[in-house]
Amino acid sequence: xxxxxxxxxxxxxxxxxxLIAYSRDKLYLFLTILTLVFMVGIFWLLPDxxxxxxxxxxxPPIQTLVTDAQDTLRAxxxxxxxxADVDQVDLTEGQEGLELVEFxxxxxxxxxxxxxxxxxxxxxxxxxxxDVEAKEDKPKDADRVNVDIGIAFPDGxxxxxxxxxxxxxxRVYSDxxxxxxxxxxxxxxxxxxxxxxxxxxxxxxxxxxxxxVLGQDRAGEQVSIRQKMRPMLAFMILLxxxxxxxxxxxVEVLQRTVTAxxxxxxxxxxxxxxxxxxxxxxxxxxxxxxxxxxxxxxxxNWSLLFVAIxxxxxxxxxxxxxxxxxxxxxxxxxxxxxLFVIPLIIPTFSVLYPGSAATxxxxxxxxPVMDVLVGATIYGATWAESWxxxxxxxxxxxxxxxxxxxxxKRKVESL
Amino acid sequence: MTGPAIRVQDLMYSxxxxxxxxxxxxxxxxxxxxxxxxxxGAGKSTTIKMLTGQLTPKGGTAQVLGIDISADDxxxxxxxxxCFEEKNLYLNMSAKENxxxxxxxxxxxxxxxxxxxxxxxxxxxxxxxVSQFSKGxxxxxxxxxxxxNQPKVLFLDExxxxxxxxxxxxxxxxxxxxAERGAAVLLTTHDMFEADELSDRxxxxxxxEIVALDSAENLKLKYGTRSVKVRLRDxxxxxxxxxxxxxxDSSARLAELTASPHLMTIxxxxxxxxxxxxxxxxxGLKE
Numbered sequence: 001x002x003x004x005x006x007x008x009x010x011x012x013x014x015x016x017x018x019l020i021a022y023s024r025d026k027l028y029l030f031l032t033i034l035t036l037v038f039m040v041g042i043f044w045l046l047p048d049x050x051x052x053x054x055x056x057x058x059x060p061p062i063q064t065l066v067t068d069a070q071d072t073l074r075a076x077x078x079x080x081x082x083x084a085d086v087d088q089v090d091l092t093e094g095q096e097g098l099e100l101v102e103f104x105x106x107x108x109x110x111x112x113x114x115x116x117x118x119x120x121x122x123x124x125x126x127x128x129x130x131d132v133e134a135k136e137d138k139p140k141d142a143d144r145v146n147v148d149i150g151i152a153f154p155d156g157x158x159x160x161x162x163x164x165x166x167x168x169x170x171r172v173y174s175d176x177x178x179x180x181x182x183x184x185x186x187x188x189x190x191x192x193x194x195x196x197x198x199x200x201x202x203x204x205x206x207x208x209x210x211x212x213v214l215g216q217d218r219a220g221e222q223v224s225i226r227q228k229m230r231p232m233l234a235f236m237i238l239l240x241x242x243x244x245x246x247x248x249x250x251v252e253v254l255q256r257t258v259t260a261x262x263x264x265x266x267x268x269x270x271x272x273x274x275x276x277x278x279x280x281x282x283x284x285x286x287x288x289x290x291x292x293x294x295x296x297x298x299x300x301n302w303s304l305l306f307v308a309i310x311x312x313x314x315x316x317x318x319x320x321x322x323x324x325x326x327x328x329x330x331x332x333x334x335x336x337x338x339l340f341v342i343p344l345i346i347p348t349f350s351v352l353y354p355g356s357a358a359t360x361x362x363x364x365x366x367x368p369v370m371d372v373l374v375g376a377t378i379y380g381a382t383w384a385e386s387w388x389x390x391x392x393x394x395x396x397x398x399x400x401x402x403x404x405x406x407x408x409k410r411k412v413e414s415l
Numbered sequence: 416m417t418g419p420a421i422r423v424q425d426l427m428y429s430x431x432x433x434x435x436x437x438x439x440x441x442x443x444x445x446x447x448x449x450x451x452x453x454x455x456g457a458g459k460s461t462t463i464k465m466l467t468g469q470l471t472p473k474g475g476t477a478q479v480l481g482i483d484i485s486a487d488d489x490x491x492x493x494x495x496x497x498c499f500e501e502k503n504l505y506l507n508m509s510a511k512e513n514x515x516x517x518x519x520x521x522x523x524x525x526x527x528x529x530x531x532x533x534x535x536x537x538x539x540x541x542x543x544x545v546s547q548f549s550k551g552x553x554x555x556x557x558x559x560x561x562x563x564n565q566p567k568v569l570f571l572d573e574x575x576x577x578x579x580x581x582x583x584x585x586x587x588x589x590x591x592x593x594a595e596r597g598a599a600v601l602l603t604t605h606d607m608f609e610a611d612e613l614s615d616r617x618x619x620x621x622x623x624e625i626v627a628l629d630s631a632e633n634l635k636l637k638y639g640t641r642s643v644k645v646r647l648r649d650x651x652x653x654x655x656x657x658x659x660x661x662x663x664d665s666s667a668r669l670a671e672l673t674a675s676p677h678l679m680t681i682x683x684x685x686x687x688x689x690x691x692x693x694x695x696x697x698x699g700l701k702e
Contacts (some may be wrong), residue, residue: 005522244570255505263468264492264564266520
């Protein structure tokens, strides 16, 4: 008598076998553990603050320039009221995030910018210089002040500006690593500072607002590297599990064990369902674990994140089916893995460079998933703000998962 | 169930224009071993693939245990066992895990996998991963997997191909035990000795067609010739003479030689299945 066989018991058996096969695949088990432990560990080690200020070196000290300006103006017959205005000059006014570091002489300033001399500030507020080339000991109870850009005003600067001379030279020094944009901004700043010190307006019209910020103004609440890592880590674990699943499928196809399975009461549909459940479950579980470990869930975003990871997991399961059924050997499987995975990983870079996603990047299937993950984990996006991306992702899911199912079905039936 | 375990009528399959199986018909009774003997490309494996549901026939009909093979009926699949030519085992799983997994696909709870492994001499290695097994051990695993569900029909595709004599003998013994249990066995091979030793009947398959189907004994009687080989000393050398016993003058010639003082040895000679196959098809089994 033949034992009764239910579809549920067949699925249970297939899933148990998948779990055993997965747990014995040392490479992907290692990668999974690496991602879960190592990358999450790195996440918590990354700084959660954003350095928003920039140190600007000036020489001579501002007070020297002001005193010089007052002497010049007094000689020119300025009133006490006019002299008091000069005394209130503040070069950092209106320059959010700008911190002035004053130097007595130009050589000292350029040495600090060049890196041959270090400037340290003690807890008491005193400045201490350390000669790097002489290998002097680092000062105790002090923090290093990083200075990458500086301005050297010439002697008699105020007098010359007031006399409207044309050949005034203000030198701007910058470290080689300072971006061109910052260097340009500093040159504009010098022009404004010169006119401020001289008590004259800039000969250009300025908008009424302090600044015009394009896009979402995150001044004062910039996204730290750690925050950016949240969606990236979840995405990376999905990719790793996609490769693991593709490998499992590929081995099953290449070693033809699937043929042995399919001459038993197991149907092709059972096989595909088992692969879907295992692949999706594996990626979903680990994606959720990663998000939980990096503290991504909130009372507001948990359901949105769950759906986004679920869609991403199924999408990658579909990809793993395509890859797993495409390769004719290990190298072939590796080739197809790279062929699919590299394009799919591109949208993750849109996290590092917000606003940089080109139109073609937005057309990549994983972009809407990444978009929802980024929105929910970083910017507190809601369902109302995310439904369009979710719908877009769901459409891609149908395409990728459907293609994966058909590819694998055709493959196993042709063995 | 009464009647043949396997019934095939005008079964056909082609790969493009190549007719791999061209209208073959045969039956296999419960407890019978039918040997499919033929060279590579004769259509042996294609026949098994059709009968086990891996390929859909392009003509003819076939029933296994009374169930039409085109029905894709799990009831039929639950009662067959297949030993593939390629050793498609889960290498990262142990021998016992492999058998337990396949048993679970047949709905067998608490399978006695160790006992099954003992029958093929692998009980001591039950916990070892199959990846650590030799070729012969993997083949024994394949055989044990094929009867984990105590099938009523066994399809064995080249079960001893490339194995050493000791392992081959062990596998043949196991196949005989399965037939004695009542399983119908369809065995493909291009090894004439295996077919001769195991099979109740032998089918010669050539270019997708059965050119002869009978017991090995009957085939030899029908197509073979009875002869003796006589070796005689001839000076410093040895001379051989073959005498066909069915010829008119054979008795006289044999009496003459046995009386000769130069007689060294006399051996009876029987036609081999390979001889008969060559006679019928004009080609050898190893081609």
